[in-house]
Amino acid sequence: MANKLIKQMGLPKSIANIFTARNIITAKDALSHTEFELMELLDVDKEEVTSAMAHVSEVVCPPCQTALLLLEQRVRNETLAGHLPTHLKGLDEALCGGIPFGVLTELVGPAGIGKTQFCLKLSLLASLPASCGGLDGRVIYIDIESKFRSKRLIEIGINSFPEIFLKKGMAQEMAGRILVLRPTSLSEFAESLYQIKVSLLQQQVKLLIIDSMAALVLGEHECGTSRQQALGVHVSFIKSLAEFSRIPVILTNQVRSQFGDESRMYSFQEPLYNKR
Template sequence: MAAKRLQRLDISDELKERLARQGLTTCADVLAKSPLELMKLSGRSGLTVHDLVHRCCLSQAVKPVTALHLLKSRERGGTFFATSLPDLDKVLHGGIPTATMTEIAGPAGCGKTQFSMTLSVLATLPVEDGGLGGGVVYIDTEGAFSAKRLLEIAQTRLPQQFQDDSSLKELASQVHIVSVQSCKNLMNRLQSIEEDLIQKKIKLMVLDSVASLVRKEYSNVQGGMMRRTDFLASEAALLKYIAETFSIPVIVTNQITTRYGQRAPVSSPHTPDDGDGSVEVDGEGSYLTAALGNTWSHSVNTRLILQYLAGDRRQILVAKSPVAPFTCFDFIITKKGVEQDVQGQGHYKGTDPGKQAIQGRAGLSVGSTQW
């Protein structure tokens, strides 16, 4: 990633400080300058500048690894983050894969933030207890995060680990909330976050949500779709770089949108079809699917879709995974956060993850509790 901080390069502190005074703090800043400009700004010889540029280029080069290295890494453990939903962890071969980007998509109120906060609690647990043994960076773009709800999940789900105020305060101190209100603010934060990840021993990053800012800023403006695509490509590259460099899971939540003019493949074994494996969610041939389009869909490594079933029932679909089949599980949201409903599990006929139909809320029963 060209936004890598110069502080992490093996160059003299004096040179780092001089470059910083000139506004050059990342590899991108250095690589954007000509050798003559760098000589003038740094006060160094052409040989020193050549070495600086060479080091910046090397730091961005993709370093290949062997299949044996990947195998040994998996044998050592730590390649998956258990969600505590037994059947989901089983089909994912251990849980959400680290060093990759996982998307949780679904309609409003279906449990994306609840799932994210549940994972945040679990990530702070010691490794021997199924956690990641570190902190969490939670980037909130919608103001949906609730510290009170986070502590409620911890207390009710894990009463032994969080039975007193001191343990709850320790949990709260490990979850770092970053509120952003614009795409520019978000990109700047991602480009400068490496130091925080190291200092705060971050083991999980959550972005809730990836869609809200781009949909607000790039809708109904001239050239908005192209600018949105460019921004999402840069954002995805940054998020995947962070995941791979620090070997942590990056979780992003996504909203839904409506597609028209196509029949949507059946997305659940509980959804009645018309005999040919497809179902119309809307009478006009439209259906709900994950937002941001196919380009973004191809950027995520794993896609989990949350959707509504009849009444208050909800379901998780494994819509995209390099290791898991198309599988679905019923789940419920309680004071403990997201829990698996053991009554519902099955396989479904999958499709392109970018076109997977999602069931929205048909209605809400009287007296139901929404978390």
């Protein structure tokens, strides 16, 4: 909005022409000066400058919105974009249908609580045929802590969807749709992300899981500030991947104890209601 042209703001033609003649073309140009500076530049009185600047400020200033309105807009957008149902009734109801498409969803909790198990089940749900309630697509699973277990994946499939996984060849077909990457350094991880951006379109990828990036950053950065900076850069790119591809993106994060009994959690998601 700062680059909106002065002549497009509905100012009186006389004052708009004066702005243009003095090479004040955009709202940013005008708002970069004080009223007294504009009085000298435009050679007009204070009342006229004050009125013009109030009008320009009103046009370019975004309207105020309540937190409730922002929440309602987000829920509405997520509903329109779609969800990946978790098949857990209470959770799907709380999430308005499941894991939303087009956003980054963070799973947070202490070690051993079941985050990876949940990610394995989501991987199966994304790879299931659409006729069975799945997304009928491929999954990219970035397994940073080497917790992915194919055997456990099949066990979850057989227990949760026996009518599908007990059919000949179905377990192999579903498992074959899940691509597992195991970067060993932050540079490898960054390279994987850029390669993934191409794969999201070319290979019908319907879900991206990162389990968990914090572990990789913790291993390479001892300083809290540099660690958070590294996380911020990569998480911003991951968020852009979610928006670009319009698929659900899951990132796990865990509470870690540091400096005695002090407990810290490296959190990436800004709106509280998006944390899973």
